[in-house]
Amino acid sequence: MxxxxxxxxxxxxxxxxxxxxxxxxxxxxxxxxxxxxxxxxxxxxxxxxxxxxxxxxxxxxxxxxxxxxxxxxxxxxxxxxxxxxxxxxxxxxxxxxxxxxxxxxxxxxxxxxxxxxxxxxxxxxxxxxxxxxxxxxxxxxxxxxxxxxxxxxxxxxxxxxxxxxxxxxxxxxxxxxxxxxxxxxxxxxxxxxxxxxxxxxxxxxxxxxxxxxxxxxxxxxxxxxxxxxxxxxxxxxxxxxxTLPLRIRQHNANAIAIAQYLSEHPAVDKVFYPGLISHPGHELAKRQSKGFGGIISFTLKDDSIEAATAFVTSTKYFKLAESLGGVKSLLCHPATMTHKSIPAEKRWAAGVSDSLIRLSVGLEEVEDLIADLDHTFQSIQNVERKERVEVA
CATH class of the missing domain: 3.40.640.10 (Type I PLP-dependent aspartate aminotransferase-like (Major domain))
Incomplete structure (x- = not known):
């Protein structure tokens, strides 16, 4: 059975x-x-x-x-x-x-x-x-x-x-x-x-x-x-x-594709996802788990709360919210949301930087989710270029 x-x-x-x-x-x-x-x-x-x-x-x-x-x-x-x-x-x-x-x-x-x-x-x-x-x-x-x-x-x-x-x-x-x-x-x-x-x-x-x-x-x-x-x-x-096993299967499949996309994006500094070979816990995760889950975190090369805030307020399908694990994709900024109660020094020491963003990858078509992230990166870059031109 x-x-x-x-x-x-x-x-x-x-x-x-x-x-x-x-x-x-x-x-x-x-x-x-x-x-x-x-x-x-x-x-x-x-x-x-x-x-x-x-x-x-x-x-x-x-x-x-x-x-x-x-x-x-x-x-x-x-x-x-x-x-x-x-x-x-x-x-x-x-x-x-x-x-x-x-x-x-x-x-x-x-x-x-x-x-x-x-x-x-x-x-x-x-x-x-x-x-x-x-x-x-x-x-x-x-x-x-x-x-x-x-x-x-x-x-x-x-x-x-x-x-x-x-x-x-x-x-x-x-x-x-x-x-x-x-x-x-x-x-x-x-x-x-x-x-x-x-x-x-x-x-x-x-x-x-x-x-x-x-x-x-x-x-x-x-x-x-x-x-x-x-x-x-x-x-x-x-x-x-x-429906838990069916949902987890799709969460996993979507998250692996998105983690790979993020790992290759020039605006991303680090990607935290145990399904990536580069993750220090990858082999251990393979041994003690049957998959890598639907949660991904990543940091931006612009390691600031302002950059992270701009990103999490610009997506279409990834909704800015507390919590995770639902059918719809969510994202959050731990430093100012889920982990705000932790002193900054402890948070930084644990690896939760100011620009870290957490994604809860949902059950939407993965192509749509990647397109949403891609559009968000482009939108932020366009704003940054405009600001630099205005300053000059």
């Missing part, structure tokens, strides 16, 4: 009615036969059939024991950090999503949880950053937004040897391309807003646990703090997952 066939048929038919689509159980509570005697559901914060169906599908996709669906990706990350206590430490990837950095720095550091940021592409650097208080290693691979690739299997060995949990943010790759639990990770998180949902119409987060015990701990915090995914959003998430 192919992965696509298995995925489609892992989505259950409703046993009561035969509905081919998972029903939306839009209810807050469930009638009990007697106190504490029910059909597996008592209150929708604790459990809901639609959300439960989504969680089981994603746990199976990620080869995990338990999945928990949250109201956002940050709520999912928050649940993982709640596994820690005051005095514990985290070793985290330096090129980290700005929202995760804000949560770590502005929320959890004041509760006594210390975070050390390292270049996790250097396995030795990860090892050296660990202290007796380290309880969690936090990876993104590929990272957001410079698409660094870290060796999940090697870092999992370090985590196990030092009695740490390893959590991998798998948002950029999706379980279609990469399954960190099979490589040794204990936990996987997703901003399901992105590729899992795939249509830019929900906000959702997922935590998948390798073991039943760890999954039950996450489910405890899901219920105790209440940041659950609603029944309707759970339904939309399931609907998005039905």
């Amino acid at each position: 192919s992965n696509l066939t298995e995925l489609i048929h892992s989505i259950p038919v409703d046993p009561q009615t035969g509905a081919i689509a998972v029903p939306i159980y839009q209810t807050s509570t469930f009638v009990q036969e007697a106190p504490g005697v029910n059909k597996g559901y008592d209150y929708a914060r604790s459990n809901n059939p639609t959300r439960e169906a989504a969680e089981k599908i994603i746990a199976k996709l990620e080869k995990g024991a338990v999945a928990a669906a949250f109201s956002s990706g940050l709520a999912a990350i928050d649940a993982v950090i709640k596994l820690l206590k005051s005095g514990d430490e985290i070793v985290a990837v330096d090129d980290i999503y700005g929202g995760a950095f804000r949560l770590f720095h502005k929320v959890y550091e004041k509760f006594g949880i210390k975070v050390t940021y390292v270049d996790t592409t250097d396995v030795q650097a990860v090892f050296q950053a660990i202290t007796p208080a380290t309880r969690l290693i936090w990876l993104e691979t590929p990272t957001n937004p410079t698409l660094k690739i870290s060796d999940i299997a090697a870092i999992s060995e370090i985590a196990k040897a030092n009695h740490c949990l390893l959590c991998v943010d798998n948002t950029f790759a999706s379980p279609v391309l990469q399954q960190p639990i099979t490589l040794g990770a204990d936990l996987v998180v997703h901003s399901a807003t992105k590729y899992l949902g795939g249509h830019s119409d929900i906000i959702a987060g997922i935590v998948v646990a390798k073991t039943q015990q760890l999954g039950e701990e996450i489910k405890f915090y899901q219920n105790a703090t209440g940041a659950i995914l609603s029944p309707f959003d759970s339904f939309l998430l399931i609907r998005g997952i039905e």
Whole structure:
């Protein structure tokens, strides 16, 4: 059985009615036969059939024991950090999503949880950053937004040897391309807003646990703090997952062509895409993933916020917006958008320069997307020539 066939048929038919689509159980509570005697559901914060169906599908996709669906990706990350206590430490990837950095720095550091940021592409650097208080290693691979690739299997060995949990943010790759639990990770998180949902119409987060015990701990915090995914959003998430492999295939194909185009453009300084042979993580990405994803970042030779702003406000098909992973192509300027909360010095050190632009390559015809980028480059160059003439 192919992965696509298995995925489609892992989505259950409703046993009561035969509905081919998972029903939306839009209810807050469930009638009990007697106190504490029910059909597996008592209150929708604790459990809901639609959300439960989504969680089981994603746990199976990620080869995990338990999945928990949250109201956002940050709520999912928050649940993982709640596994820690005051005095514990985290070793985290330096090129980290700005929202995760804000949560770590502005929320959890004041509760006594210390975070050390390292270049996790250097396995030795990860090892050296660990202290007796380290309880969690936090990876993104590929990272957001410079698409660094870290060796999940090697870092999992370090985590196990030092009695740490390893959590991998798998948002950029999706379980279609990469399954960190099979490589040794204990936990996987997703901003399901992105590729899992795939249509830019929900906000959702997922935590998948390798073991039943760890999954039950996450489910405890899901219920105790209440940041659950609603029944309707759970339904939309399931609907998005039905086409996930097909969408990822097209995202990949489009992104490879665009990355090649950008790598040859005279106005571009660097292209960050693991599908390019020139990418330092290319061989590792080939080993631990089944593809390279739909996200590309690049810097301009004019390394200024002004140049990047001119570019991201001039495209036609690439829409300027936060987020990624949807059907429509998006672009953003991390320095002033997604990573604005990170101090400039840390951002620069991680490789997020002032002119870095992130593309979320959608499902449009790739020729149209390349034409859009080409026209944008030409338009900016024409403006620059005009300005130079006026100054002269």
